Amino acid sequence: MRVLVCGVGYRFLRDNAVGVWVTDTLAPQASNGIEFEDLGYHPVGFTQNLSERPPYDRIVFVGSADRGREPGTITTLRYDHVLPEATEIQERVADSVTGTISLDNLVIVAEAFKALPEDVWIVEIEPADETWGDGFSPTIEAKLPEIMETVWSLTKP
Amino acid sequence: MCFKNLPIEFDAAGNATLKPGVANPYSYVETPAPTPIEDDPARMRELFARNGAVRRVDFDPVTRVAGALAFHTVVDLENRQVMETASMATLFRGYEIILKGRDPRDAIFISSRACGVCGGVHANTSALACEMAFGIHPPPLGITARNIMQAVEYLYDHPIHLSLLAGPDFSEPAVRETNPEIWERALSTRTTGRAKHGYEYMAELMTDLTPLTGKLYLEGLYYTRLAREAYVLIGGKYPHPQTVVPGGVSTTIDASDLNEIMLRVIKYFDYGRKTAAIWDDLAAFFYEVNPKYRQIGTRPKSMIEPGQWDDPYSFDGTYQNCDDWGRRRWAPPGVIVDGQLVTTSLQMLNAGVEEFVEHAFYEEWTSGDNPRFPTDPAGNPLSPWHPWNKETIPKPTATSWKEKYSWSTAPRWDRQAMETGAYSRIWAAAQTGTGYRESNHIHSTGHSIQVNLPKAALPNEPIEWKVPETWGAFERNRARAYCILYTAAIAYDNLLLAYDLIRKGGPDAKMSTPYKIPKDHRMGVGLWGAGRGYLTHHMEMDNGVIENYQILTPSTWMASPKDPFGNPGPYEEAVLATPLLENYEKPEDFKGIDVLRAIRSFDPCMPCTTHLHMDDRTITREIISCACGAEGPHEH
Numbered sequence: 001m002r003v004l005v006c007g008v009g010y011r012f013l014r015d016n017a018v019g020v021w022v023t024d025t026l027a028p029q030a031s032n033g034i035e036f037e038d039l040g041y042h043p044v045g046f047t048q049n050l051s052e053r054p055p056y057d058r059i060v061f062v063g064s065a066d067r068g069r070e071p072g073t074i075t076t077l078r079y080d081h082v083l084p085e086a087t088e089i090q091e092r093v094a095d096s097v098t099g100t101i102s103l104d105n106l107v108i109v110a111e112a113f114k115a116l117p118e119d120v121w122i123v124e125i126e127p128a129d130e131t132w133g134d135g136f137s138p139t140i141e142a143k144l145p146e147i148m149e150t151v152w153s154l155t156k157p
Numbered sequence: 158m159c160f161k162n163l164p165i166e167f168d169a170a171g172n173a174t175l176k177p178g179v180a181n182p183y184s185y186v187e188t189p190a191p192t193p194i195e196d197d198p199a200r201m202r203e204l205f206a207r208n209g210a211v212r213r214v215d216f217d218p219v220t221r222v223a224g225a226l227a228f229h230t231v232v233d234l235e236n237r238q239v240m241e242t243a244s245m246a247t248l249f250r251g252y253e254i255i256l257k258g259r260d261p262r263d264a265i266f267i268s269s270r271a272c273g274v275c276g277g278v279h280a281n282t283s284a285l286a287c288e289m290a291f292g293i294h295p296p297p298l299g300i301t302a303r304n305i306m307q308a309v310e311y312l313y314d315h316p317i318h319l320s321l322l323a324g325p326d327f328s329e330p331a332v333r334e335t336n337p338e339i340w341e342r343a344l345s346t347r348t349t350g351r352a353k354h355g356y357e358y359m360a361e362l363m364t365d366l367t368p369l370t371g372k373l374y375l376e377g378l379y380y381t382r383l384a385r386e387a388y389v390l391i392g393g394k395y396p397h398p399q400t401v402v403p404g405g406v407s408t409t410i411d412a413s414d415l416n417e418i419m420l421r422v423i424k425y426f427d428y429g430r431k432t433a434a435i436w437d438d439l440a441a442f443f444y445e446v447n448p449k450y451r452q453i454g455t456r457p458k459s460m461i462e463p464g465q466w467d468d469p470y471s472f473d474g475t476y477q478n479c480d481d482w483g484r485r486r487w488a489p490p491g492v493i494v495d496g497q498l499v500t501t502s503l504q505m506l507n508a509g510v511e512e513f514v515e516h517a518f519y520e521e522w523t524s525g526d527n528p529r530f531p532t533d534p535a536g537n538p539l540s541p542w543h544p545w546n547k548e549t550i551p552k553p554t555a556t557s558w559k560e561k562y563s564w565s566t567a568p569r570w571d572r573q574a575m576e577t578g579a580y581s582r583i584w585a586a587a588q589t590g591t592g593y594r595e596s597n598h599i600h601s602t603g604h605s606i607q608v609n610l611p612k613a614a615l616p617n618e619p620i621e622w623k624v625p626e627t628w629g630a631f632e633r634n635r636a637r638a639y640c641i642l643y644t645a646a647i648a649y650d651n652l653l654l655a656y657d658l659i660r661k662g663g664p665d666a667k668m669s670t671p672y673k674i675p676k677d678h679r680m681g682v683g684l685w686g687a688g689r690g691y692l693t694h695h696m697e698m699d700n701g702v703i704e705n706y707q708i709l710t711p712s713t714w715m716a717s718p719k720d721p722f723g724n725p726g727p728y729e730e731a732v733l734a735t736p737l738l739e740n741y742e743k744p745e746d747f748k749g750i751d752v753l754r755a756i757r758s759f760d761p762c763m764p765c766t767t768h769l770h771m772d773d774r775t776i777t778r779e780i781i782s783c784a785c786g787a788e789g790p791h792e793h
Contacts, residue, residue, distance in 0.1 A: 041394075042273065048382045090325065090368040091220050097317050097381060098223030098762070099273010099396060112369065132255065 001057045003155045006039040006046075008063030008103050015127035015140045019063030019103075022151055034155045039063075043096040043109040050115040058119040060154045062147070063103045064127040071128035072139040074150055079120035083111055121154050123147070159492065159500040162572040163509060165538050173508060173537045183540045184525040185572075187515060188723035193558035194231050194241055210235035210744055217247075219756055221322045223274055224248070224763030226716060228756060229558065230732060234744050237737040239752065242729040243558050244716045246565035246763055249518070253549040256706040261287050261674065261698050262403060264706060268694065269397045271708060274317065274762060275687045276396030277310045277388065279694075279708070282683035285474070286696040287403040290681030291674065294474030296667040298658045299405025301651050304466045304487070305418060306391050306398070306406075307685075308648035312425050313384035313395075314688030315579060315641050318760045319432060320377020321368075323634055326754045327439055328366035328374075335739040335750040339446050346442060350434030353615060359442050362435060373435070380428055387421040390414050405669025415655055422648045426613040429642025433620050436638035440631040449738055454630030454731040454755030457495055460581035461570050461691050461714065463506060463684040464490035466647055468594045469654070469665075476534045476682065479503040487647045488686065489593040491585030492570060496624070498588040503684055504537055507693075511542035512566040512709070516718035519566065522548035534680055544695040544707040545680065565713050567720040574720070576727040577690030577711050578760055580636035583643055587624050598646040608642045610649065629731075630758035637760070674701050687711055689760050712762045731755045 007023030009016045023036040030036050039046055039061075050056075069075070083089060089112045096105045103122060110116050125147060128137035136144070158167060164182035165173050175182050194200055195213065204211045210233060217227035225248045231241035252271050256264050265283040269276040281303055288294050295303070325331060333340045343359035356362040365372040385395045391410060392398030400408045443450040466487035473482060483490045483503035491498050492506055500506060514521055528541035539545060556562045569575070583606050586593070590603040600607040609619040622639040625632045658666045675698075683694040690711035697705040717726030725733065735755045741747045 041396075044378060044381065045385060048378075086369060093369070093378075094221040094321055097274070097321055097378075099276075101273075132251075 001033055001157050002054065003034045003058045003060065004056045005034065005036045005060045005062065005151060005155060006106070007037070008039045008061055008101060008106055010101060011040060012132065012134055014129045014131055014133050014135065015125070015137050016064050016130040018125050018127070018136065018140055018147065019061075022062050022147060025148065026152065039106060040101060042099060042101060043106040044093065046106060047110045047113045047115045050110065056117050058121065058154070059117060060121045060123065060151060061103055061106060062123040062151050063125070064130065065103050065124040066127055066130065067124070069126040071126050071137070072143045073126040074143065074147055075124040075126070076150060076154075077122040077124070079107060079111075079116070079122055081111055081116070081118075081120075083108065123150055123154070159502075159505055160509060160571045163540070165508065173505065175538045181526045183542070185721060187721040190516065190559050190719050190723065196559060211240065212744060214747065214749055214752075216749060216753065216756075219753065219761070221325065221757060222761040222763065223272070224761075226756075226761050226763045228728065228732070228752070230749075230752060232737065232747070234737065234741070234747055239733050239735055239737070241558075242725065242732045243562055244565070244718060244726055244728040245556070245563045246712070246716050248763070249551055249553075249564045250708070251549075251551070252708055253706050256703050259703050260701070261290065261696065261703050264694070264696065264703060265401055265403070266397070268708060271710070272762060273396055274314060275310065275689065277306060277392060277398050277401070278685060278687040278692060280398050280401040281307060282685045282687075282692050282694045284401050284403055285683030285685060286681040286694040288474040288681070289476055289683070290679035290696055290698055291403055291672050292474070293404045293670055293672045294472055295405035296670055297469035297665040298655060299668045299670070300467050300469040300472055301655045301658060302391050302406045302410060302668060303401070304651040305648055305655065306388055307465060308644050308651065309384045309387040309418065309422065311579070311644045311688040312422070312641065312648065313381050313388070315637050315644070316377045316380040316384075316428075316432075319436070319634065319638055320366075320374050320380075322760070323754075323757045324366045324374065324377065325368045326750060326757060327363060328368065328371060329360070329364040330367055331750060332363055335748050338740065339443075342446055343442065348438045349441065350438050353434035354431045354438070356438075359438065362438060376428075380425070383421045383424055387418045390417050402669060404672050405667070407669060409668060410655070410659070412656060412659060415652055415659070419652050422645055422652065423613055425641060425645040425648075426610045427615045429645050430615050430618075430620060432638045432641050433622075433635075436635045440635050443631060447738060449736045450631060451627045451629055453735050453738070453751050454633065454758050455628055455734045456576070456727060456730040458493060458628045459495060459573055459575050460493040460584060461506065461575040461577050462488075462491050462493070462581035462585040463503065463686050463691055463693065464488050464585065465582070465686045466594070466651070476504070476680070479684065483684070484592060485594050487594045487596060487599075487650065488582045488586050489589045490684070491581075491589060492575070493581065493584055493588070494571075494573065498585060501585070501589060504533065504535055506570070507682065507684065508533060508537045508539060508543075509570040510544060510568060510693075510709070511540045511572070512544060512547055512568045513542060513720050514566050515721045516561055517563050517566045518551060518553050518561050520550035520552045522550055530680075544693065544709055545682075545697065547707050548705070549707070563716070563718040565716045565718060565726075567717040567726060568709060568714045569720055572720070572722060574717065574724050574727050574730060575691075576715050576759065577686070578633065578637065579640035579688065579690070580633050581690055582686050583622055583636055583640055584624060587622065596646065596650050598650060599643065606639070606643060608639075608646050610642065610646055630754045633758040676701050689762050690714070710762070715759050716761060716763065728756055728759060728761070731759070
């Protein structure tokens with residue numbers, strides 16, 4: 001089983017960097033079947049890169065997403081491949097090629113260009129602090145072991 | 158004499174001096190901004206009584222632009238006029254504050270994050286500022302490698318705009334929705350550029366501009382990939398390169414790397430010819446349908462262009478010699494006022510720049526007298542409002558169209574609003590004529606640029622971009638389209654030069670030069686044209702760290718709010734002059750396509766993807782709620 005774990009977000013924006021921190025930290029545990037990738041680059045580029053690789057059986061995206069939940073909430077979703085309206089997809093593509101990195105942009109753009117496998121999981125972390133700086137908020141810091149465990153468990157069949 | 162409004166004159170030797178005998182020569186009396194319509198109840202009542210079709214239309218956010226731009230208008234839908242405009246940069250960049258007190262080399266990597274499209278050019282411009290301050294410059298191959306990187310960066314930038322951002326405004330769905338009569342005409346109108354782009358009828362071409370499914374849209378995506386692939390062969394990463402350092406490039410390249418880049422650049426020969434033909438046809442078709450399309454986004458032909466792509470044997474990194482090495486660039490610097498090139502001097506270009514904050518969310522940092530730096534390092538007068546004298550003091554307040562309404566300052570050159578972009582680059586090159594870096598593939602006639610590249614799949618028929626008689630949205634897009642082939646020619650020139658330098662070896666084939674960070678007080682400026690136009694990084698350093706760092710981007714020039722002299726910024730001015738030509742029967746049907754075409758033709762880039770905390774207010778990028786479908790959410 002080939003699994004790709006993608007860390008999404010901006011470094012130096014505190015909790016926003018949690019996704020890339022997870023993949024940085026887990027990268028030494030990569031094996032033949034499990035790959036970790038820093039997706040701090042734009043979704044169209046990722047989509048194009050995916051199209052040239054052997055297909056993955058599963059892709060796991062991990063990153064922060066501010067959706068008004070209790071900070072530190074970890075939400076695990078299995079993607080159902082439902083896309084928004086074409087107008088929104090188009091706006092997401094424009095947002096992506098002009099440099100905006102976000103979980104939503106990644107998933108929508110990659111799906112719109114049919115780059116994703118059937119089995120896609122999203123691990124969202126509700127941030128407490130996305131201001132400029134290194135390190136995490138205490139809330140997210142305390143949740144790091146749980147986040148790691150959640151992501152690692154999704155690399156298993 | 159290039160200045161009309163600044164208190165600068167020139168002596169017999171051509172040296173710039175302040176006009177004598179004038180106390181506080183740069184001081185000015187602010188012209189009050191006109192009262193916004195919605196703040197004037199009597200005028201509101203009068204307008205509505207006379208014409209019920211006057212309404213406020215806000216484009217917030219303006220989509221298909223990079224970053225956060227909002228645009229306020231008051232339109233008269235009956236008379237098809239725009240009555241009032243205000244351009245709002247809605248987020249704060251703040252890099253100037255982040256960079257204070259840091260090692261100047263950090264600026265290369267941090268400032269690169271100012272933009273997700275043109276991060277490479279920020280890194281490059283920052284390196285130029287460091288080199289000027291350190292007193293170093295790269296060896297010829299280092300300069301050539303940077304030139305190649307910058308050229309392929311623009312080969313990424315221009316297709317993004319033409320295919321993915323502006324192109325959809327001229328696609329079948331957009332035209333059918335806003336002007337069905339034009340679509341009907343497109344069905345039977347033959348193109349003139351079929352030999353280059355392959356479309357017999359305009360409707361076929363417009364169908365292929367359709368977002369997500371159109372061949373031209375998808376082809377644009379493909380070409381953004383090719384350019385990124387070429388860039389990372391030297392830069393390591395894109396858009397935030399890892400190899401741009403003071404004194405050159407921190408990697409090695411060989412003929413094999415150049416071959417890889419060349420394979421990709423050559424593909425732009427045909428793509429450039431094809432894209433120019435497409436935008437020629439689009440402009441000709443819309444002008445034929447209705448000559449008023451020439452007025453979409455029109456404003457004075459006033460532009461500022463620092464130039465780019467240094468001659469490896471002329472560039473010495475000094476401010477004292479920047480007029481000479483600037484004029485030797487492949488794309489020469491220039492300031493164009495009302496269509497005429499008034500200077501090609503980088504020192505005069507720099508000396509004429511001021512930034513005003515009367516209508517921006519910043520505090521004034523000067524009363525206009527006793528600037529910290531009354532002159533630049535070459536002795537030319539500097540305004541208290543010049544970037545070297547500027548301090549960034551954010552002061553968020555409530556939005557008021559009459560007072561403060563934008564995070565963009567109002568940059569002006571000789572106190573005039575300027576636009577900048579791929580078109581200012583080709584315009585300055587066209588009017589400069591001879592004298593700048595010679596190329597076997599580019600020829601300036603004084604009123605046009607001819608590009609003649611080897612044959613690829615299409616015949617090697619030269620293309621010629623001519624300085625246009627009228628100026629507006631279609632001409633901006635057309636010029637940008639021609640810049641693909643123009644840029645490919647410069648990439649090709651530099652690749653050939655790099656092969657030659659590597660073959661000859663020796664000191665010229667080194668990629669970087671050693672340096673030490675000086676501990677005394679130094680000044681530096683990077684002057685470069687980004688894909689989207691003017692970019693400067695002004696730096697002051699002391700004790701080995703940054704004292705002040707000021708970034709002035711293309712979008713700051715063009716998204717600018719009104720200035721203290723009562724002049725609107727370029728977007729505001731262009732939209733005010735835009736006739737509303739879309740087809741609507743009732744106000745509710747109004748889509749604002751002509752306003753959006755005008756704004757998007759500038760290729761707005763509002764670097765904004767960084768959050769910043771300041772005092773008691775957190776300014777964050779707006780988070781868009783999840784639109785992706787999901788099943789079985791588990792929260793813990």
